Amino acid sequence: MSTVEKQAGTGTDEAGRRQQRSVNVSAGLRRQRRATVLVYALLVVLAIIYIYPFLIQVTTSFKSDPEAVAAGVRLLPQTWSFAAYQNLFLRSDFPLWFRNSVIVTLVVTLGRVFLNSLAGYALARLQFRGRAFVFAFLVAIMAVPGVVLLIPRFLVINQLGIYDSFAGMIVPLLADAAGIFIMKNFFESIPPSIEEAARIDGAGPFRIYWSVVLPMATPAVITLVILSFNGSWNELSHFIVSAQDPELRTLTKGVAQLASGGLGQGLQYPLKLGAAAIMTIPVAVLFFIFQKRIMNVTGGAVKE
Amino acid sequence: MSDLDTETERTRPDLGRRSPSRGSGLRGHEALAGWLFISPAVIILGLFLVIPVAMAAWVSVSDWSGRGSPFSSTVGFVGTEHYRELIAGDGLATRDFGTSLRNNVWYVVLVVPTQTALALFLAVLVNRQVLRGRGIFRTAFFFPSVTSSVAITVLFLFLFSASGAVNNALSFLSVNGPNWFADARGVLHIILGAIGVEQGPEALAGNSFIGISWWDWFAGPSVAMSVFIIMAIFTTSGTFMLLFIAALQAAAGDVDEAAVVDGASEWQRFWYVTLPMVKPTVFTVVTLGLIGTWQVFDQIYTGTKGGPAKTTLTPAYLSYQASFESQQWGRGAAIAFILFAIIVVMTIFQRFILRERDGEPKPKRSFLSRRSGESGATSGAGAQL
Numbered sequence: 001m002s003t004v005e006k007q008a009g010t011g012t013d014e015a016g017r018r019q020q021r022s023v024n025v026s027a028g029l030r031r032q033r034r035a036t037v038l039v040y041a042l043l044v045v046l047a048i049i050y051i052y053p054f055l056i057q058v059t060t061s062f063k064s065d066p067e068a069v070a071a072g073v074r075l076l077p078q079t080w081s082f083a084a085y086q087n088l089f090l091r092s093d094f095p096l097w098f099r100n101s102v103i104v105t106l107v108v109t110l111g112r113v114f115l116n117s118l119a120g121y122a123l124a125r126l127q128f129r130g131r132a133f134v135f136a137f138l139v140a141i142m143a144v145p146g147v148v149l150l151i152p153r154f155l156v157i158n159q160l161g162i163y164d165s166f167a168g169m170i171v172p173l174l175a176d177a178a179g180i181f182i183m184k185n186f187f188e189s190i191p192p193s194i195e196e197a198a199r200i201d202g203a204g205p206f207r208i209y210w211s212v213v214l215p216m217a218t219p220a221v222i223t224l225v226i227l228s229f230n231g232s233w234n235e236l237s238h239f240i241v242s243a244q245d246p247e248l249r250t251l252t253k254g255v256a257q258l259a260s261g262g263l264g265q266g267l268q269y270p271l272k273l274g275a276a277a278i279m280t281i282p283v284a285v286l287f288f289i290f291q292k293r294i295m296n297v298t299g300g301a302v303k304e
Numbered sequence: 305m306s307d308l309d310t311e312t313e314r315t316r317p318d319l320g321r322r323s324p325s326r327g328s329g330l331r332g333h334e335a336l337a338g339w340l341f342i343s344p345a346v347i348i349l350g351l352f353l354v355i356p357v358a359m360a361a362w363v364s365v366s367d368w369s370g371r372g373s374p375f376s377s378t379v380g381f382v383g384t385e386h387y388r389e390l391i392a393g394d395g396l397a398t399r400d401f402g403t404s405l406r407n408n409v410w411y412v413v414l415v416v417p418t419q420t421a422l423a424l425f426l427a428v429l430v431n432r433q434v435l436r437g438r439g440i441f442r443t444a445f446f447f448p449s450v451t452s453s454v455a456i457t458v459l460f461l462f463l464f465s466a467s468g469a470v471n472n473a474l475s476f477l478s479v480n481g482p483n484w485f486a487d488a489r490g491v492l493h494i495i496l497g498a499i500g501v502e503q504g505p506e507a508l509a510g511n512s513f514i515g516i517s518w519w520d521w522f523a524g525p526s527v528a529m530s531v532f533i534i535m536a537i538f539t540t541s542g543t544f545m546l547l548f549i550a551a552l553q554a555a556a557g558d559v560d561e562a563a564v565v566d567g568a569s570e571w572q573r574f575w576y577v578t579l580p581m582v583k584p585t586v587f588t589v590v591t592l593g594l595i596g597t598w599q600v601f602d603q604i605y606t607g608t609k610g611g612p613a614k615t616t617l618t619p620a621y622l623s624y625q626a627s628f629e630s631q632q633w634g635r636g637a638a639i640a641f642i643l644f645a646i647i648v649v650m651t652i653f654q655r656f657i658l659r660e661r662d663g664e665p666k667p668k669r670s671f672l673s674r675r676s677g678e679s680g681a682t683s684g685a686g687a688q689l
Contacts, residue, residue: 035570039429039432039435042429043429043430043441046426046429046441046444046445047440047441047444047445050444050445050447050448050538050542051444051447053459053460053463053469054447054448054451054459056459056462056463056469057459057462060462068462069465069467070467071472073469073470073472073473074472115344115345115348116345118341118342118344118345119341119342119344119345119346121341122337122338122339122341122342123342126334126335126337126338126341127334127335127338128334128335128336128337128338128339128342129335130339131338134342134346137346137349138349141349141353141354143648143651144353144357144644145595145598145599145643145644145647146599147598147599147601147620147623147640147643148357148599148640148641148643148644148647149352149353149356149357149640150601150620150623150624150640151360151363151623151624151627151633151636151637151640152356152357152359152360152637152640153352153356154627154628155356155359155360155363155374156351156352156355156356156359157352159359159373160351171348171352172348172351172352174344174345174348175344175345175346175348175349176349177349180345204333204337205333205334205337205338205341206337206341209341230450233452234451234452234453234454236452236453236454236601236602236605236606237601237602237605237624240605240624240628241624241628251454252452252454252602255454255455255458255606256454256457256602256605256606258458259454259457259458259461259606259607260606260609267465269462269465272458272461272462273458273459273462275458276454276455276456276458276459277455279452279454279455280451280452280455283450283451283452284447284450284451286450287447287450291439291443
């Protein structure tokens with residue numbers, strides 16, 4: 001830059017100035033190009049750092065135990081082995097854990113979408129005494145951090161006699177204040193005139209909510225589905241305090257136990273990594289299906 | 305409905321409530337429906353959020369042993385004994401609690417600034433105007449955030465095992481990696497040891513705070529804890545990157561362009577244009593980070609169970625361990641409440657800062673983008689749980 005400026009000082013006639021300007025522009029371009037290359041290089045290196053561990057996770061699950069320990073950083077197995085998956089599916093409770101996780105996640109997700117949207121609709125549209133109080137109550141609840149509830153929740157679940165049951169694992173997860181607010185905000189954005197028309201036709205509040213407003217709230221519902229699915233599929237601490245029966249073990253609990261104990265002898269990294277890889281698949285699939293919605297929303301909002 | 309429609313509707317959210325055509329009979333009907341609609345959620349939240357906290361408050365001042373109901377007549381009131389035992393005692397309980405606080409403080413101090421800086425850095429890189437494959441990079445950086453903490457911990461247990469991928473890679477550089485998850489030495493102590501300081505000065509080693517000496521407070525995170533620190537940064541930076549991208553896109557690009565025309569360098573533009581514009585988001589990310597990093601549980605439960613030498617013990621895990629393993633329910637509940645207090649202080653701190661900047665005009669963002677921010681934040685906090 002400074003040399004260019006010096007040239008600018010010496011150049012006096014029109015031609016010189018023009019020439020100098022082109023030098024300036026091309027130097028700028030060159031610098032920009034170099035910066036772009038640098039940025040790309042940096043991004044590629046960073047992306048590899050972020051993704052490589054997951055590739056290793058998948059490929060190591062196809063290695064034999066000794067090979068996994070001997071050459072951890074090498075990506076492809078020298079000999080492909082399916083022993084880890086055979087052990088996982090035929091000689092462990094992994095299928096049971098998977099089934100339990102599916103049950104809990106489906107019920108929690110459906111229940112949450114229903115209850116949260118119902119409550120959100122009431123807060124957004126219906127007039128009733130105590131609404132302001134409920135609102136304040138929900139705001140206060142949002143401030144309670146999850147980990148603090150670990151022991152307290154156990155106490156109540158135990159007191160209610162639903163310890164070691166699907167009820168104890170599912171019901172406490174069925175409502176969350178954040179989800180209610182997401183739905184409330186969205187319902188408030190829908191023009192009330194549409195409901196007005198339905199009301200004149202004689203539809204009751206539930207009818208209006210169920211067949212008029214809820215179908216219009218698909219974007220918010222999808223957000224809620226993603227959050228609930230991810231949250232309950234990846235939940236660990238609540239299942240630790242709500243059940244101890246091996247029959248009720250979920251994937252998170254089962255794999256956490258695998259991590260510390262394993263099946264039988266040895267480190268069994270392929271087995272553990274295979275289990276971790278499989279439990280990542282559902283959330284990864286959901287993520288890739290709704291990727292645009294999860295990540296691209298802002299860009300979309302600007303473009304449309 | 306397009307997002308722009310959503311935005312215009314948002315600016316007049318009260319329309320529905322002021323609807324004129326409702327009679328009083330309808331209103332009573334509506335009130336009933338309102339309560340019916342909201343009661344399932346409120347009952348569940350009350351039953352599993354409010355009552356538990358109240359019950360735990362009682363247990364934390366009782367001598368309940370875990371058998372029978374904590375409200376039965378045989379359970380006695382012990383006052384603040386459990387709290388005193390934890391903070392001001394001189395026994396094992398105090399030492400463990402002090403150790404867990406020490407570990408978590410280092411975790412917070414190292415994770416929060418790093419994840420914030422890295423997230424902003426990634427956002428600025430990804431948000432460049434001419435960038436091919438932006439989606440791929442964004443996906444790559446965000447992907448660790450959607451996986452469960454259990455799966456990530458299993459992966460890191462492998463990567464950082466004695467002969468794992470990391471040490472394997474280090475050996476190519478002729479560096480002998482440590483046995484990460486078994487190494488209880490504090491990082492600062494290692495550094496001090498390298499320059500010949502093996503023992504702390506009397507002033508530090510002789511005096512203690514919550515059961516452990518000041519010299520041990522300044523040990524830094526153990527090598528094992530450092531792996532969890534790296535893991536937290538790895539899993540959360542993508543989430544917070546999304547918050548920053550939203551903020552960068554909401555901030556006007558023309559200011560940046562003006563700065564380019566004025567000949568500002570890349571660094572100047574970042575420091576004087578970009579950073580002030582995303583300052584509110586920096587505050588948000590720091591606060592979310594502070595709240596999340598005090599709740600480390602899943603990773604410890606899956607990975608180290610507090611070891612080696614209790615250097616990965618965190619208050620959240622200690623609370624679980626005291627209750628469920630040692631049957632010290634009163635102590636466990638007391639730890640939970642102290643942790644609660646710490647997090648509440650962090651939240652108030654956030655409110656305080658947010659109030660300070662209320663006067664500034666907020667950048668207008670679409671409803672969807674704000675929600676995406678929230679969802680990211682929630683899953684981020686989830687990942688850290």
